[in-house]
Amino acid sequence: MENSGVKKYTFKDFTSDQEVRWCPGCDDYVILRAMQKALPEMGVNKEDVVFISGIGCSSRFPYYIDSYGMHSIHGRAPGIASGVKLANPDLSVWIITGDGDALAIGGNHFIHLLRRNLDLNIILFNNEIYGLTKGQFSPTSLVGQKTKSSPYGNTQPPFQPVELAMGAQARFFARIGGNTPKEMTQMFIDAEKFKGTSLIEVLQNCVIFNDGCFTKYTDKSVRQDMQLVVEHGKPMIFGKERNKGIILNGLKLEVVTIGENGITEADLLVHDAKEQDPTLHQMLGRMQDPIVTGIIRAFEDVTLEEREDALTAEVKAKSKFKKVDDLLFAGETYQVD
């Protein structure tokens, strides 16, 4: 997208006339608002923005953004978005999906989308539950979790989206709590600026069917101690007192306290989001106490559309076929007189 000639917008320009129909108190409102605030800051024209969603609570999202949008079918947003982007690489394409949509019914499309690396963005609303069908366990629900379809406790071990993403060669993975709108806005802008597929996992509270599922990480009172917010090039420090940090001990990440056992800030890991090897990114993503939020991985790589464009240009330059007739009348033809 060319920055020149981009019009000025405010969040109102991206607000559609549709009444938002999520449950009161849902984090989805926060995400919508953050997006509406981020879009004017991205340097893209409104008519070039396309939101594609699947099915689920989150997937109503496109209706509420005044740009182009499609509320499609369950799990299939990645295919549709890929088609949009391949047809017109100049568009800013966003996939809105949830843990059921992306990781269960659409799991196959999700991993292939990541491996291909089109320049588009995915917002994964992870609430560890099926909301729209009223409370069944999802592929991220915890073992033992009691839901409408697991009244005695869930027996299916969950995916960690980060592991699935890294296994599928995600180039950009970020995570954020659903109650931090300001940081979220910036993260959406960063995702758009990143060239390649950006995946953002939002830890999104479902007030009705899974209320409080992330409270132990996201609640204001514990957030600083329970979240390590990583930033590229910065040491991994967290905690209310900013005195906790992460070191690599053997093959494990370990939480340490600065000033204890001779640990200084210089001993801490410095975050390198741009590293090609995803091993450390995956280890960070897997941490439970604290969890890691922020942009965990941002490795820039060739995109699918770049590869396709280059190949097309090369074939076009070499080809003797300029018009379809050149093909139809070439080769083994013969005359009947």
Next chain:
Amino acid sequence: MSTTKTNKQPEILQAVVIRFVGDSGDGMQLTGTQFTDTSAMFGNDVATFPNYPSEIRAPKGSLYGVSGFQVHIGSVEISTPGDSVDLLVAMNPAGLKTNLASVKPGHTIIVDTDSFTKKNLGKALYESNPLEDGSLDNYRVIEVAMTSLTKETLKDVVGLENKSITRSKNMFALGMVYWMYDRSIEHTIDFFKKKFKTKPQLIEANTKVLNAGFYFSETLELIPNTYTISPAKMPKGTYRIVMGNTATAWGFLAAAEKSGLELFLGSYPITPATDILHELVKHKHFGVKAFQAEDEIAGITSSIGAAFAGDLAITTTSGPGLALKGEALGLAMMIELPLVVVNVQRGGPSTGLPTKTEQSDLLQAMYGRNGESPVIVIAASTPANCFDYAFMASKLALEHMTPVILLTDGYIANGSAPWKIKSVSEMPEISNCKIKEATENWHPYDRDEDTFARNWAIPGSEGLEHRVGGLEKDRVTGNVSYVPDNHEYMTKIRSEKVKRVANYIPDIEPEFATEGDLLVIGWGGTYGSLYSAVKEMNEEGYDKIGLAHFNYINPLPKNTEELIKRYKKVIVCELNSGQFANVLRMNFSGIEFLQHNKIQGLPFGNTELIEKFKQYLS
């Protein structure tokens, strides 16, 4: 064919059917294709029928591993690959066993005697050697030790692997057949030069073996005569031999150029449709975006995305793939985007008979989606007119803002025939429903008054931002609507939109008798079989039998009922249990539709059709 001739003057034949059979690694498809191309270039009319197993290299010598290629060439009009065979070339006992019943008694069989070993006879479940036990007495058998003759021919060629040597024995057979039918070997030698550009030893080897077969026949006393088939009378023009799948791909290229849109294909490999993908991926020079997706669903959904973004979007598949695409096709119908879905039908249900032909997806195409979700359904009927119907499918999709299903089948998709090449400039214009900017009071579901097509506002167009989706839409704004009356209205208008396509397609024109005693009705890939049967009957003096072959299935041509009523009896012939007959019954009450059906994975035979039609005429 008589065996008494001794001079070398070629005997003139009108038409001949030749079948090459062997192991699936014996190169029978290539051999048959070469004979076909050479004959077409000579000026014959041709039709082909490849028949091969779904295993890539089935165990050698097995009955189920036999691969065959049948070609019908003539100085007269040829509309089918033929029923029974004048010449069978059998590279092994299994090929002989599985194909003998098709050979006309008294006609010729060429066998590679080297392959008639005890082991191979056993694999073909022969208790005794048919070359020795008198079971072939009714045929003229030409026994040739092809494998050893090929080895002998190549003993001095440097740099050949053993495998390449034995593999080229098919060229020995081809050389023999070229000589028998008075054909030049030049075209095939040119082919070697292109195919093996970087492997000169293979050019040399194949040319040597082809020549050896050719001259072996000349000196062989067992082949006392040669035959010739004069060029056929065909309309003047530039021709080429084209396979149905290739023609389908080219029809889309032509439609993209004509419409000024870029072509997007989202597809997942599936027999027998994959050759369309193979063809279209080659054409990046025309800006074709061919996307091999992770599955059938992503094949269609990526196409839906491309259609939303303004491309001419297509997806190609076969029956099981269409089943997987069903939900997404419903979405495309609901959001009213132009999309072409090609279903190259194969034997079903389930995995069915992947490499065999059938017309059993008609009802799936018509109704295989949840809710009431009509789409346009059209069918190509010959390898060559796959070009026209791919083009028309694109035109209808773009002009009516609706998905179109194009049905072909394994028989015409893999079959080849001469095609009088059509320039893109000869094809009809294609318009589309794109709008550039919003007029006052613009809505995404504003419709054309005549077609009911909605307008096509594509991302990137300022002021036309809008949302679509699978939820029911308000009739004007396109916003989500659960209003009861609105749903009924929208259901009806989506149906009416497809019905109105009848105003834009040609009437059905009967061939042969335009009224009379019996109307033969067919659709899709059975055209050649039905045409040649009805033609033959008319030539025999049955002048009250006509043929109405349908390419437009949903909607039907407007004159369908009127046409049918001109005949005393109507028989619907299909390679299924009667799906089109039922569609006709639903549309036209009070008419008795007789049926002739075949569900064997094979096309209709001429004789079976004629017998059937005569029954109904008596």
